Amino acid sequence: MRSTPRRLSRTLTAVAALALAAACGSTEPTGTAAPAPGSSGFTPPKIEALQSLGAGEGQVNLVAWAGYVEDGSSDPKVDWVTEFESTTGCQVNTKVAGTSDEMVNLMKTGEYDAVSASGDASLRLIAAGNVAPVNTALIPNYADVFAGLKDRPWNSVNGVSYGVPHGRGANLLMWRTDKVSPAPDSWGVVFDPNSPYKGSVTAYDSPIYIADAAVYLMATKPELGIKSPYALDDTQFQAAVDLLKQQRTIIGEYWSDYTKEIQAFKAGDTVVGTTWQVIANLAQADQAPVEVTLPKEGATGWSDTWMVAANAKHPNCAYKWLDWIISPKANAQVAEWFGEAPSNAKSCAETADPKHCDTFHATDEDYFSKVYYWTTPIPQCLDGRTDVTCKDYAEWTRAWTEIKG
Amino acid sequence: MRRRLATFLHRHAGVRLSLLLSAPMAWLGLAYLGALAALLVTAFWSTDTFTGNLIRTFTWSNFQDLVTGEVYRTVALRSLGVAAAVTLIDLVVAFPMAFAMAKLASPRTQRWLVIAVLTPLWASYLVKAYAWRVLLSSEGILGWGYGLGATILTLSYLWLPYMILPIYAGLERLPNSLLDAAGDLGARPWRTFRTVVWPLTFPAVVAGSIFTFSLSLGDYITVKIVGGSSQLIGNVVYDNIGAANNLPFAAAVATVPVLIMLVYLSAVRRTGALENL
Numbered sequence: 103m104r105s106t107p108r109r110l111s112r113t114l115t116a117v118a119a120l121a122l123a124a125a126c127g128s129t130e131p132t133g134t135a136a137p138a139p140g141s142s143g144f145t146p147p148k149i150e151a152l153q154s155l156g157a158g159e160g161q162v163n164l165v166a167w168a169g170y171v172e173d174g175s176s177d178p179k180v181d182w183v184t185e186f187e188s189t190t191g192c193q194v195n196t197k198v199a200g201t202s203d204e205m206v207n208l209m210k211t212g213e214y215d216a217v218s219a220s221g222d223a224s225l226r227l228i229a230a231g232n233v234a235p236v237n238t239a240l241i242p243n244y245a246d247v248f249a250g251l252k253d254r255p256w257n258s259v260n261g262v263s264y265g266v267p268h269g270r271g272a273n274l275l276m277w278r279t280d281k282v283s284p285a286p287d288s289w290g291v292v293f294d295p296n297s298p299y300k301g302s303v304t305a306y307d308s309p310i311y312i313a314d315a316a317v318y319l320m321a322t323k324p325e326l327g328i329k330s331p332y333a334l335d336d337t338q339f340q341a342a343v344d345l346l347k348q349q350r351t352i353i354g355e356y357w358s359d360y361t362k363e364i365q366a367f368k369a370g371d372t373v374v375g376t377t378w379q380v381i382a383n384l385a386q387a388d389q390a391p392v393e394v395t396l397p398k399e400g401a402t403g404w405s406d407t408w409m410v411a412a413n414a415k416h417p418n419c420a421y422k423w424l425d426w427i428i429s430p431k432a433n434a435q436v437a438e439w440f441g442e443a444p445s446n447a448k449s450c451a452e453t454a455d456p457k458h459c460d461t462f463h464a465t466d467e468d469y470f471s472k473v474y475y476w477t478t479p480i481p482q483c484l485d486g487r488t489d490v491t492c493k494d495y496a497e498w499t500r501a502w503t504e505i506k507g
Numbered sequence: 508m509r510r511r512l513a514t515f516l517h518r519h520a521g522v523r524l525s526l527l528l529s530a531p532m533a534w535l536g537l538a539y540l541g542a543l544a545a546l547l548v549t550a551f552w553s554t555d556t557f558t559g560n561l562i563r564t565f566t567w568s569n570f571q572d573l574v575t576g577e578v579y580r581t582v583a584l585r586s587l588g589v590a591a592a593v594t595l596i597d598l599v600v601a602f603p604m605a606f607a608m609a610k611l612a613s614p615r616t617q618r619w620l621v622i623a624v625l626t627p628l629w630a631s632y633l634v635k636a637y638a639w640r641v642l643l644s645s646e647g648i649l650g651w652g653y654g655l656g657a658t659i660l661t662l663s664y665l666w667l668p669y670m671i672l673p674i675y676a677g678l679e680r681l682p683n684s685l686l687d688a689a690g691d692l693g694a695r696p697w698r699t700f701r702t703v704v705w706p707l708t709f710p711a712v713v714a715g716s717i718f719t720f721s722l723s724l725g726d727y728i729t730v731k732i733v734g735g736s737s738q739l740i741g742n743v744v745y746d747n748i749g750a751a752n753n754l755p756f757a758a759a760v761a762t763v764p765v766l767i768m769l770v771y772l773s774a775v776r777r778t779g780a781l782e783n784l
Contacts, residue, residue: 307731309746355653355735362640362732369644371652496554496753499746504578506738 146259147231149412155240155421161193162419165208165217167406169440170268170427171196180439182432190426192419202478209233212413215420218268219409221256222478222495228264233409235262241425246448250467256475257407265409266424269433271442271462272403272473273306273314274394276377276385278370289318289397291374293349300352304363304375307356309495309502310476313402314376315342315349317474321399331402332477333485339493339501346505356506360384367392379462380441400472404442437462543765550758561754569759579743583763586740589659590723594670596663597719598712601670606704608671609678610686621675624668636661636732643733653735661733662723669718677711678704713780720771724764740764 164171171194174181183194197214199205202223209217209232219227227233238244244266251257251267258264277286282299292303293315305311316331319341326338334342354372357363360381366372368390382394408427410420426432428445434452437444443464444450450459463469477484483492493501516523550569553562573579608620627635639661642649651657681704689699727741740763747757775781 350736353736359731365640365644369646371645496756499753500572500576503582503738503743503746504576506736506742507578507581 146228149231149234151235151237152240152410152417152421153237156418158190158192158419158422159416160191160419161195162216162416162423163195163197163214164423165197165199165205165214167218167220167440168198170218170406170436171198172436172439180435182426182435186423186426186432190419190422192416192422194423206230206232209411212411214411215414215416216408216410216423218406219265220404220406221475224256224265224407224409225477227409228259231412233264234412234414236265236410236421236424238263238266240421241266241428243425243428243430243446246430246446247428248445248447248465248467250470251405251445254405256405256477257409265407266428267445268406268408268427269437269440269442269445270403270405270470270473270475271379272396272401272470273376274379274382274401275374275397276367276382276392276394277374278367279391279393281370281373285393285395286374287395287398289314289399289401290322292352292376293318293345295348295351297352299374302354302371302373303349303352304366304372305346305349305353305356306376307358309498310402311376312339312342312346312498312501312505313474313476315345317402318399319345330483330485331474332479333483333487333492334479335483335487335490335492339497343501343505347507350505350507364388364390378441383441383461396469396472400474403470403473403475405475434458437464546758546761546765549755550762552755554753554755569756572756573759573763579760579763582738582740582743583767585655585737586724586764587767589655589662589739590720592659593662593666593723594716594719596659597667597670598716600663601667601674601715602712605671605674605678608675609681610683621672624671624675628668632665633728633732635665636729639664640733653733655734655737657733657735658730658737658739661729662726665729666719666722669722670715673711673714673718674708677708677714681707709778710780713775713778717772717775721764721768724767 169176171183172180173183173194187193197208199208202220205217205219205223206226208214209227210230217223217227217233219233224233247267251270253261253263254267257267275286275289275292277291279285281302282291291297291299292305297303306314312334313331316328316334316338319326319338320328320331323341326341328334328338355366357366357372357375360378363372363375363377363381364385367385368388377394379394382392385392408424410417410424414420427436430446430448430452433444433446434449434454437449438453438455438458441462443459443462444453447465450464453459455461459465478495479493479498481491481494483490516526549561551565551567553564553566553568555562604624608617608624612620639657640653641647643651643653643657643660645652685703685707686699689703694702725741727739727745730737730739730742740760744757744760747753747760772781
């Protein structure tokens, strides 16, 4: 009689352990590329770029965002790796990273040849000497990359290129056309404490969202003198945090999982809030009556860069990969799969949806001039100020916990 | 040779025992207590904000932030409240169900009921949480919306089997003759429950409550899916690792649920329930 419950309780313990493991093991979809600007004010270690291209080494090890290196295992139709492998003889080994921090840590191991770094990771990798300058003369497709993406603060230092641009996108304002009128053209609709949409507003669940509040303050409170939403001193930071604490009262829920946002908009639980273009497309495909806009204040966004490790064991294959991923066809495929603007101008003719480049504003520099690419805040103010200390990302994270309460 | 070894082991009970126990003890010591120790040590370090490297020098600053930050107290108390509410709801739902299973159903039905209770455990945690998200959505069947209430409801559903099964096991151990005796001596159902059933199944209830309480205390996914804009301790830990790469502070925050569980377990121990499990 006694042994049965005993065994049962032991089984239960095992089941509980399994449940815990399952709970802890699940991950949410990558919080997309984080990215970024910033005139840095540091001198990178002197590392020589590759001078000439040799034969491939037979394989290449990549660190990438989910969806950037697809060999057909996610969807048989989504495959731009197999052809690369057969053409170049370079076997592709991919390690998918979930955050910029993870990417930086992986690159520090020295096991990888190339990385699809976002703006914050890219500067840190350059400063730490983990990545080498890239000799763009060895990458024929670089010539076709949009001029607006070349030699930018997040992929080049002092005119030296450290990588090739992968693609970019903006965080947009999405709303339900049947529940929100008039159509909003300002972030005010998600920040106004008296918003008529109280309880149905959504915001991105990450400390980086503080930058969205800063972008709004740049337009509405010019007296704060915010020049970059990622370089905030005490007063500016406090203003952004206060704005977000006020916003908390009208938030229905925060999102970081994009399927969750699609469902919330479709059901009407959420009627207005920040989003990505790809989410809007998926929601519209799901018959949800939603529209998106780039509000007049501008917005945050991302722009990613493929970089080569300073001590790459397979540099030739890495260069071949860089050239391949920005080639018109492959760049078009990855841009469509991920839902972003391609970096190669010729990709626009290669997309399955002929309107892809228009939808994602690939050629619209005016559109992207209003986009502040994500970057990780550091104590040295990214806007060039030296008389104050800016809030770093650890402090942003703590503030974010406080905002959510 | 083998026989000599067998004889040796037969004569030296201590050696026999230590050989038997060395593997599980190594597991417990290294994998379990070792991880806890690593957690505690990490909590006293800090990180370089630019390179993200660990700085391995002793500092109290993480705990200072934790104690002085009002938000962490609020979040800890909220998590405690959620865990207590889930445990209570599960107890109220599980006890009658376990009683029916153990005392009223035929042995054949009993087996089927146990399977029925276990079946939800075969489905993925995420699927079940998202199913509740759909149910609670304003266009869903329930349509109650998201928030802390939704979180408690979903967690209660998720952990219910962990409460039913220990209580069922406890009730099965309770001889029917005791219930009959109580009835023969004139006790009404409520009195029988209070003086016979409850005291004898209390250890089982405690076992179940340890499951539901600790599982709820550490959860951070359900609250992300149906919690609206609220957050629990788990989310604070997760945000500090996933977003900020601040492992030391995350470790410091993670000591809070460990402390709460230690207090809970020592309180349980004082009731004597653990000896009767």
